[in-house]
Amino acid sequence: MRRLFRTLSLLSLFALVAPALRAQDTIKIGEFASMTGKEATFGQFAHKGTLQAIEEVNAAGGILGKKIELLLEDNQSKPGESATIVKKFISRDKVVAVLGEIVSSRSLEAAPICQNAKIPLISPGATAPEFTSKGDYIFRACFIDPFAGTIMAKFAKDTLKARRVAVLSSVSSAQSVGIAKFFRERFTADGGTIVADQKFSEGDKDFRAQLTAIKAAGAEAVFAPAYYAEAALICKQARDLGLTAPFLGTDGWESADLVGIGGTAVEGCFIVTHYSPENQSPLVAAFNAHFLKRWGSPSNALSALGYDSAMMLIDAIKRAGTTDGPKLRDALAATKNFPGAAGTITLDANRNPTKSAVVLTVKNGKFAFLQDVSP
Amino acid sequence: MSEFLQQLLNGLSLGAIYALIALGYTMVYGVLRFINFAHSDVFMVGAFIGYYVGKLVPEGTLWGGMIVLIASMVGCAILGMTIERLAYRPLRGAATLNVLITAIGVSLLLEYSGQVFFGAAPRTFPQIFPSANFSVGGLVISTNQLAVILVAVLLMIGLQFIVYRTKIGTAMRAVSLNPKAAQLVGVNNDVVISFTFGLGSALAAAGGILYALNYPSIDPLMGVMPGLKAFVAAVLGGIGNIPGAALGGLILGTVETFVNGSQWSTYKDAIAFAILIIILLFRPAGLLGKFTVEKV
Numbered sequence: 001m002r003r004l005f006r007t008l009s010l011l012s013l014f015a016l017v018a019p020a021l022r023a024q025d026t027i028k029i030g031e032f033a034s035m036t037g038k039e040a041t042f043g044q045f046a047h048k049g050t051l052q053a054i055e056e057v058n059a060a061g062g063i064l065g066k067k068i069e070l071l072l073e074d075n076q077s078k079p080g081e082s083a084t085i086v087k088k089f090i091s092r093d094k095v096v097a098v099l100g101e102i103v104s105s106r107s108l109e110a111a112p113i114c115q116n117a118k119i120p121l122i123s124p125g126a127t128a129p130e131f132t133s134k135g136d137y138i139f140r141a142c143f144i145d146p147f148a149g150t151i152m153a154k155f156a157k158d159t160l161k162a163r164r165v166a167v168l169s170s171v172s173s174a175q176s177v178g179i180a181k182f183f184r185e186r187f188t189a190d191g192g193t194i195v196a197d198q199k200f201s202e203g204d205k206d207f208r209a210q211l212t213a214i215k216a217a218g219a220e221a222v223f224a225p226a227y228y229a230e231a232a233l234i235c236k237q238a239r240d241l242g243l244t245a246p247f248l249g250t251d252g253w254e255s256a257d258l259v260g261i262g263g264t265a266v267e268g269c270f271i272v273t274h275y276s277p278e279n280q281s282p283l284v285a286a287f288n289a290h291f292l293k294r295w296g297s298p299s300n301a302l303s304a305l306g307y308d309s310a311m312m313l314i315d316a317i318k319r320a321g322t323t324d325g326p327k328l329r330d331a332l333a334a335t336k337n338f339p340g341a342a343g344t345i346t347l348d349a350n351r352n353p354t355k356s357a358v359v360l361t362v363k364n365g366k367f368a369f370l371q372d373v374s375p
Numbered sequence: 376m377s378e379f380l381q382q383l384l385n386g387l388s389l390g391a392i393y394a395l396i397a398l399g400y401t402m403v404y405g406v407l408r409f410i411n412f413a414h415s416d417v418f419m420v421g422a423f424i425g426y427y428v429g430k431l432v433p434e435g436t437l438w439g440g441m442i443v444l445i446a447s448m449v450g451c452a453i454l455g456m457t458i459e460r461l462a463y464r465p466l467r468g469a470a471t472l473n474v475l476i477t478a479i480g481v482s483l484l485l486e487y488s489g490q491v492f493f494g495a496a497p498r499t500f501p502q503i504f505p506s507a508n509f510s511v512g513g514l515v516i517s518t519n520q521l522a523v524i525l526v527a528v529l530l531m532i533g534l535q536f537i538v539y540r541t542k543i544g545t546a547m548r549a550v551s552l553n554p555k556a557a558q559l560v561g562v563n564n565d566v567v568i569s570f571t572f573g574l575g576s577a578l579a580a581a582g583g584i585l586y587a588l589n590y591p592s593i594d595p596l597m598g599v600m601p602g603l604k605a606f607v608a609a610v611l612g613g614i615g616n617i618p619g620a621a622l623g624g625l626i627l628g629t630v631e632t633f634v635n636g637s638q639w640s641t642y643k644d645a646i647a648f649a650i651l652i653i654i655l656l657f658r659p660a661g662l663l664g665k666f667t668v669e670k671v
Binding site (some may be wrong): 036197198212257260 | 377378381382385386389490494495496497499508510515517519586589590591592594597600631632633634635636637638640641643644
């Protein structure tokens, strides 16, 4: 019995030391993403972009003389999972930084944990403004909701010439609540009227009641900040009810599943997002060509943001010359004119990038580039 | 006016689905006096059977749709009876609480094995029945909505017929009234209980198909919210009472829709459930339930 105990304790000692020994030869980066579940395509595309960045850097010899090891965990698009994953990354895997994720609500879960551990967190797509206010170790690679909300309000007024607009937003998604607020403020400040302001909650599948009210209010356009699974059903049910007004959406709509579920109902909707593969700049062309070769499908905003978040981190590690938390944080905060696939990134004092956006429309079942909007 | 009628139609079609699921809860409760929480996941499995069978038949035909509906109902009836045989029968005679916890366990088992087998990503449900929209004086009616109400009414009439006009239905009522006495007069309780589970699960499958037709995005956790609402509907109507479950479903669906279409849509579930609490305060046994003092 005593011998067994001794063997066991030796084994457990080894188990404790072994990962530490291995940690010496690679730089570990943790990534949490919604690889399955309701927003599965977000996580999958962001991960493809992130992995591509890591592979490119490793193929060129790595950084600081070491290869990078990317650890991926799936949060199944569920609330509550991300916090557990990030704790595991920090305490067990000893990652130097964390990347994730596209959805604001779940990125917000991870922020306080990274902040307390002094491990930098970069979200590729969390657009909710409060995300980076969680602490000075929290960064993002995308524009923020006030910008997207304002663009859509201007688009509705100037391009669609709509004066009477309805808003259909979620009560439980941080992004939807925020962006709807900024849309409303801008649109009414420009002299427009919000004729109906309807709400739904995450996981809802029946929107007929809200849409019937919107139709009765005589809206000329409908702004619906939602994620694609809901957005597709919203469009479908709207067309079933004979509501023909054009729909305006956000980056949350960008997924092939939007067309898969929504079919012809999503034709002609407009969305504001971060990137279009049809952009002609050499950086985008190169990224898109590599992406196509590596994954066999064209890139989208999520993959470009995933790529940018990883590249921003790698750039900062190079400049810092170390993976030490506080020094890496300072280097990240000093990111300036960083050429990303989804636009040039310069972080402001609140660690938010200033960058341009694009408006896309759905045409023949595909997202097509419509216009470029600078801040 | 047309907005009011439109909302009423929306509410009734949503309520009809709640009612179909609620029937399963109420039947099992009526016979066994316990809440089968796995019921809402049988509903989900019903939708997934429909999804896979729906790929084999041509889309948008009436006979194809009927095949899918029947296949799914038969599949779920077998699943329901298997669950009863494996999980609940060994606990016959045990405390109700034990069975209740087992039911929650079965529910979680179905949800998470569903995520393994079907994947957690939402799937697009095929349009298995022919569908069209037509408008009558500003009122837009979709055939899917009509189909939901029609199928629900037909199944409820069929259920009423089985329970009150057939031998097995009489046996079900006998077991519900007094299981021991039923056994004494020659009713095989196991067969009756098995049949009840089969019938309830078949109704859940029909509900799953109709739900997926109206909201064509299905995932392994799709049963959770409708299941909860249907359970509430069953309690609202008086649990154990079949017309009560139908009435409860329709009321809940309609109230939810009207609140959703008003400017208070943020509070839709709060208001729907507040109404439930008020009704239960005045009628503790539900709308159609009989309040009985339990004798010791």
